[in-house]
Amino acid sequence: MSTPSHRYHITTFGCQMNKADSERMAGILEEMGFAWADEPDDADLILYNTCTIRDNAEQKVYSYLGRQAKRKQEQPGLTLVVAGCVAQQEGEKLLRRVPELDLVMGPQHANRLRDLLEQVLDGNQVVATEPVHIMEDITKPRRDSTVTAWVNVIYGCNERCTYCVVPNVRGVEQSRTPEAIRSEMEALGQQGYKEITLLGQNIDAYGRDLPGVTPEGRHQHTLTDLLYYVHDVPGIERIRFATSHPRYFTERLIRACAELPKVCEHFHIPFQSGDNEILKAMGRGYTQERYRRLIETVRSYVPDAAISADAIAGFPGETEAQFENTLTLVGEIGFDQLNTAAYSPRPGTPAALWENQVSEAMKSDRLQRLNHLVATKAAQRSQRYLGRVEEVLVEDRNEKDPTQVMGRTRSNRLTFFPGNITQLKGQLVQVQITEARAFSLTGQVVGKLRH
Ligand code: SF4
Numbered sequence: 001m002s003t004p005s006h007r008y009h010i011t012t013f014g015c016q017m018n019k020a021d022s023e024r025m026a027g028i029l030e031e032m033g034f035a036w037a038d039e040p041d042d043a044d045l046i047l048y049n050t051c052t053i054r055d056n057a058e059q060k061v062y063s064y065l066g067r068q069a070k071r072k073q074e075q076p077g078l079t080l081v082v083a084g085c086v087a088q089q090e091g092e093k094l095l096r097r098v099p100e101l102d103l104v105m106g107p108q109h110a111n112r113l114r115d116l117l118e119q120v121l122d123g124n125q126v127v128a129t130e131p132v133h134i135m136e137d138i139t140k141p142r143r144d145s146t147v148t149a150w151v152n153v154i155y156g157c158n159e160r161c162t163y164c165v166v167p168n169v170r171g172v173e174q175s176r177t178p179e180a181i182r183s184e185m186e187a188l189g190q191q192g193y194k195e196i197t198l199l200g201q202n203i204d205a206y207g208r209d210l211p212g213v214t215p216e217g218r219h220q221h222t223l224t225d226l227l228y229y230v231h232d233v234p235g236i237e238r239i240r241f242a243t244s245h246p247r248y249f250t251e252r253l254i255r256a257c258a259e260l261p262k263v264c265e266h267f268h269i270p271f272q273s274g275d276n277e278i279l280k281a282m283g284r285g286y287t288q289e290r291y292r293r294l295i296e297t298v299r300s301y302v303p304d305a306a307i308s309a310d311a312i313a314g315f316p317g318e319t320e321a322q323f324e325n326t327l328t329l330v331g332e333i334g335f336d337q338l339n340t341a342a343y344s345p346r347p348g349t350p351a352a353l354w355e356n357q358v359s360e361a362m363k364s365d366r367l368q369r370l371n372h373l374v375a376t377k378a379a380q381r382s383q384r385y386l387g388r389v390e391e392v393l394v395e396d397r398n399e400k401d402p403t404q405v406m407g408r409t410r411s412n413r414l415t416f417f418p419g420n421i422t423q424l425k426g427q428l429v430q431v432q433i434t435e436a437r438a439f440s441l442t443g444q445v446v447g448k449l450r451h
Contacts, residue, residue: 006045007044007045008029008036008037008044008045008047009039009043010025010026010048011040011049011064014050016242017107017199018107021049021107023143025083025110028113029045031114032114032117040064043078044079045081046080048065050086050087051085052085052089052169052346058086062097062098065098065101069100073100079102079117079120080098082105083110084106085107085165085166087104087106087129088108088169089348090104091129095125101125103117103127104126104128104129106129107169108170112128143193145395146191146193146426147426148393148395149188149195151184151185152176152200153181154173154175154200154201154203154207155170155171155173156171156174157172158172158205159205159283160283161284163312163345163352164346168349170201173208175206175208177210178229181226182229185230186233189233189234189236194236195237196240197239197242198226198242199241200241203223203241203243203244204223204247204248204249204253205248206222206223207220222252224252224253227253227256227257227263231263237262237393238262238410239260239264240266240412244268244270245269246294247284247285247286249294255301257301258302265410265411266306266307266410266412267305267307268309269298269309270309270310270311270339271291271310271311272284272315273311273315273322273326274311274325274330275326276288277322278317281315282315291329306337306381306412306413307335308339308412309335309338311326311338311340312340312341313363314342314362314363314366314367315351316345316351316354316358318343318366331373334380334381336378336381337374338370338374340367340370340371340374342363342366345357378438378439379436382438385433385441386434386435388432388433389433390410390413390415390433390443391428392429392431393427394425394427394429396421397421403418404417404419405418407429409441413440415431415440415442417443418444418445419445430448431445432446
């Protein structure tokens with residue numbers, strides 16, 4: 001299995017957490033001697049890293065799997081792996097549905113890919129979905145970007161939002177130590193990475209499970225302390241974090257973001273609904289008033305902060321008036337970006353079993369109305385960039401126009417401008433904004449900052 005002629009292909013569905021897991025698993029496969037294949041049909045090992053949040057992602061996995069299962073009948077040496085949330089949720093059932101599968105592994109097992117594949121080589125069909133204590137990562141991820149990287153800081157989630165499968169599939173909260181996180185960031189800084197996004201399903205829970213309390217009685221290790229601790233890692237110019245939970249987002253954290261120059265002025269704080277009854281049914285633990293106060297506090301410390309969030313339309317029992325409360329919140333806050341979704345019942349979650357489901361037609365009508373408002377508001381927010389000079393970290397070329405490059409402002413706005421990617425990749429440049437669209441900007445370089 002370690003001959004270099006072996007090739008692998010990974011298809012990733014879903015969230016950043018899954019993308020980070022895929023990078024780690026790719027790193028393990030490369031250490032085992034596998035090389036990346038651009039086309040799944042050229043690979044000897046195919047891994048689907050799956051997501052249960054959206055139904056179509058789950059359906060896509062089954063259709064891709066079906067094709068590869070057929071290929072396996074002619075090519076028995078092909079190894080088929082399903083990882084991620086569908087794997088965790090379906091476990092053995094997946095093997096019964098697709099008997100050609102070799103390995104079904106939950107997200108907590110990503111670091112064990114080598115061991116699990118060795119068991120497969122011994123002729124076993126393996127299902128690894130039992131809860132495990134996540135061992136410190138000793139794997140080197142194969143990262144898709146050479147400029148920006150994700151660093152996991154906490155795995156799992158102890159919340160019980162009634163629509164969410166994450167606690168079932170990713171287990172309880174397990175924080176990495178600040179030392180392990182810092183040393184991963186130092187290595188990334190040395191390799192030339194410029195931007196780090198610290199990741200957790202509920203990143204504000206960071207440190208709750210680590211030992212130590214301060215004399216004032218608070219946990220010694222919090223996300224705020226972590227930001228201070230990793231802030232001066234050499235080479236890293238920008239730090240972001242996601243995903244935040246409004247219930248646990250503290251003023252102390254906001255102050256740290258305002259004080260620490262590398263922490264970007266972008267806050268992604270999902271509110272999910274603008275209606276208190278729906279928030280209660282979701283089990284979110286805050287009210288829309290509290291969410292608004294939180295945003296006011298953010299803006300009092302960082303007036304120009306970009307604010308983004310996630311929202312769900314058509315949660316079970318949502319009335320027209322309750323949905324309108326979401327529209328009002330979106331209208332009044334003025335988000336820079338909002339990820340929206342129609343509610344989709346996930347197996348194994350409480351809300352999926354409720355009888356007061358909203359019809360598909362109504363969900364899609366509400367989603368459309370919400371998206372329309374989001375685009376209008378985002379376009380208005382974008383106008384404030386016109387004529388301004390923004391710091392942009394160049395990530396890649398503009399796929400649609402090779403004479404241009406793309407990067408992001410500190411506020412996470414996608415920005416395009418004329419330039420040569422070989423000269424500019426990984427550099428921080430000053431760009432004067434000449435065009436502002438709802439979710440992206442165009443400009444001209446006016447100066448180079450540093451690289
Ligand atoms: S905080 Fe809620 S929505 Fe987020 S991962 Fe945990 S249970 Fe899911």
